[in-house]
Amino acid sequence: MSLRDHKKANTRRALVDAALQRFYVQGFEATTLDEVCQDAGVARRTFFRYFDSKESLVFPNRAERLQRFIELLESNPADESPLISLRAIAQIFAKEYSQHRPQLLARQRLIESTPTLRAREREIDEDWEQAMEVAFHRYFQRAGPGDLAARARSRSSRVDRKRVDLRARVLAGAAIGVIRATMQFWFDHNGRPDLGELGARAIDHLEQGFMRPGEGAQVTPSESLRETRKQDQRNR
Template identity: 30%
Template sequence: MVGTAETTAAPAAAPPGLRERKKRRTRDTLVRAALELFTERGYERTTVDDIAAAADVSQRTFFRYFASKEEAAFFVGRLAESRFVEAVRGRPPEEAPLDALRRALAESWDGIAEAVERVVPLDLHLRFYQVIESTPALLAAHLRRSAELEERIARVVAEREGLDVDTDPRPRVVVAVFGAVVRVTERIWSVGGDASLAALREATAAHLDQVEPALTGDWRTD
């Protein structure tokens, strides 16, 4: 058995070469410079030339990596989104859809944080979310991206449940409810006094606990 395992095990992935490492460093430097400038002086007042200068590269180099400053702004967010989608895809098939979404999020926080930290400091990423809430252009882009992410997740949920997402509305409905809770949580957290990841995690869990009572309960207290 040991010999079989040794002969059939997949080879370890080769580490990235020097050129690839340099490209990653340049990309990450551009992302960090962009987020620092966006949080310090504002998104609208920051130009691509500003970002390139802060990263000590040319404007031409910036456009080798990003089509626009919006793309640079949401690069780290895309990493987090991909982690979450894969976490949903990997949940046990017997879990109900909303449970799968909740547990995927709860169990992917640490992995998301680690992925973010490989590119920029986590606190910078979190501070940028506060900038999103106060910047109309960024907020519009964030909402558009959220809608696109919900569609991706709805298709994963439909596949898990053996449903046709285009004829059965339930995958989109459950993902829309989940996404709305996350969106409300982000908004409340962004203007609160505690901008830590721990506060965001706690608030998200608390608000998700209210989904069923909010949808089916009687809100009147008199």
């Protein structure tokens, strides 16, 4: 890292540290950017070279973390199930998150107490879901393991979200639900459970389903659709 890059990293870290200290003491809404900049020893105009808003200070590594997730997801072998890839990636992130447990718990309490931060968190979830949609779409469209050229084209080509197939959308929606539920469970239990084990169990539930053998009526999709139409006609 060059001297200039080192200085930029220090300035960015100083802004985040100053902001979080203020947020935890006096609240997010009550804290002004002028206070944050003064505490960090940075001019207000300099702030916007590093962050686009006050909310961004609570999620400073948003873009980098998402990009890393995408790279890990798309580097999986062509014949490997997306759920196997998710399982491996979950262990990587779980280990890192567990090492920063106190900071993550404090930040989550701040997020849950601040409507604007909860809204920003939902935006981040949507970014992850859309990234998974595209990655899963490429997986489902990918050629067999022996067609290296087709696999390379699949990974490098841009994908219009409107063309993403239903399987990819369903899997991405389920996966972000698993991630959200697992993290919330971990936060609700004060970060005490093993996050890696929680993630593995959650993906097991996604992969194996939630209905026990023999539970619920065995109805084929066509039978269910016909029954729904009959009920609609009776209600008219």
